[in-house]
Amino acid sequence: MRPDLPIRTERLLLRPYRDTDIDDLHAWQSRADVTRYVPFAPRDRRAVAAQIRRKLTATQLAADGDTLELAVTLPDGAYVGEVLLFYRSAEHRGFELGYIVHPDHTGNGYGTEAARAVLRLAFESFDAHRVYARLDARNDPSARLLERLGMRREAHLVSDEFVKGEWTDTLVYAMLENEWAAGATAPPVNERSRPSDRE
Template sequence: MTDTIDQPAPATVPFDACIVTTDRLVLRPLTIDEATAAHSDFALAKKVVKYLRWEVRDHDDEQSNGSASKRLVQSASIKDKGDGLAWAVEFKQADGSQGGEIGDVALFAKSVRNAQFEVGWVFHPAIHGRGLATEATTAVIDLAFEKMGAHRVYAELDARNEASARLCDILGMRQEALLKEREIVDGEWHDVAIYAITADEWKARAAA
């Protein structure tokens, strides 16, 4: 009998950046200049960046100083742990082209061996309540499970970020943990909430 106790479920990589379309949106891979700069007006708004974690730095590496954002599009693919991709979310025009950026979604490979991915997002507050964030994020998580062989996708949120917590609930993600005072930002300790969903749970959600 084969010992399967420590057998990994490796992710299907490499995965190259690609354009993703939904009913109302086009998700366009970000360029290096966009990924390392405040590339749209909404990214500058205090209301938007107040709770951001993933786009500012890799929170598993306090010394990264933005290098995580550069890695997002450095090779235009996810090949190994630490690699990631980011997409600009734009409205789909009548002719199929895109225009009018409303947010960003990113996906990081946290463990290729165990097929663990982290998803993150930021959206313009003006589009809240229209299901657009759900539509865009669902498309990226679908990619993770269907094309990259993800076993588990998770998100780490500032625990005060009620809008993102609601999105996690809509996506069917469970709150797995609340890490008390994990990070200090601007002289204040912040709690971090972790939400996640497995491949089987994602399939069950789609079938419901």
Template sequence: MLKPTYPLETPRLRLRPFTLGDLTAFHAIYSRPDVVRYLYTEPLDLDGARESLERKKTGRTELREEGDALCLAVERRDTGELIGDCMLRWASEAHSGGEIGWVFDPAHHGHGYATEAARELLRLGFAEMRLHRIHASCDARNTASARMMERLGMRREAHLVENEFVKGEWTDEFVYALLRREWEAGRPS
């Protein structure tokens, strides 16, 4: 079980629960075709963004049982601007597994913000929940996400060929993972 004290802070970011007040910024991110290109959804109109925020993001602030997810807004500490979101899901209690994911506004790509947020999710999963293994996946064409997972120290464990039919086409998927002992060995002292 995990019930973090919010907000979670990293050197440059604040990870916090979503609120309905995030609708404008959330819509600005998820309405972009380039943002949802490798996701299962199409760009969201304002009503779709509101529904997604209410159903999938707000209130998901603790992990009580397998299948629960933390869905957190990511904002810059210096400006307070919402720049993306990240997720830690308790994937398996029996196998002590978790999953992480993220979506960021392209205006903030290339600054290491997504990597910084994902590192905090790994810390939560490994140090606080004591998970054994955390995985993440991406569309194989999403080279930026694949590179980021490698920067996090995750290893590519699978290249699934044409495993899903998404948005009218067969897509490949990369699966990356990291074990707690690997995370502990790679942390700075």
């Protein structure tokens, strides 16, 4: 599975990583606030350089464990963050979604827009049956993003992982292929509305 890159959305470009992205990647991977709920500690420049080398070739999915890792930019080239699609199971046609937005660019819907493009890729190009996301239960901005995408909260795992020195709860959100198809044909929803607004 090799996507046609770059992927263009209304306001963003999703493209393969380049060597020259190291400063932008380091700008968020070195921050404790941004990495608080991701499964690694802040990285120094040397560790980020190793990450970039790996990301350069993370542009297609062939087997379980492969990852698609795309830099997200504005049309003028400004780096906003990244989106990830993990190929979890060929047998079950299962994928996992990931996303990061640099704090300079949060609050604009860019994460939702980029993640939606990746969901579309998974369901419409990669024949996904199920796409899920896992997050620390305290990561409210991430939960809101997934709810804007129309993903279902399907599990709250209690004290299941020991992360950064403490036991943490994990939320699991998911979407199935039939749910994507139903959403794709539904009238557009207001991006800004929250679940509570719709109740």
